Amino acid sequence: MFGPMKVNCHLIVGLGESDKDLVEMFHLLKSEQIAAYLFSFNPEPVR
DSSP: OOOTTOSEEEEEEOSSOOHHHHHHHHHHHHHTTOEEEEEEOOOOOOO
16 A cells, blocks of 8 residues: 555564564564564653
């Protein structure tokens, strides 16, 4: 519908996923020609 690499996906890492989960997701997105962007989740410490 939009064309190769015209759709993107922002992934937040650090919510309990495994390395295998991430590799599988990146492989799936690549196979569907979806651009993936990786962000890390770093919660602020509670005071």
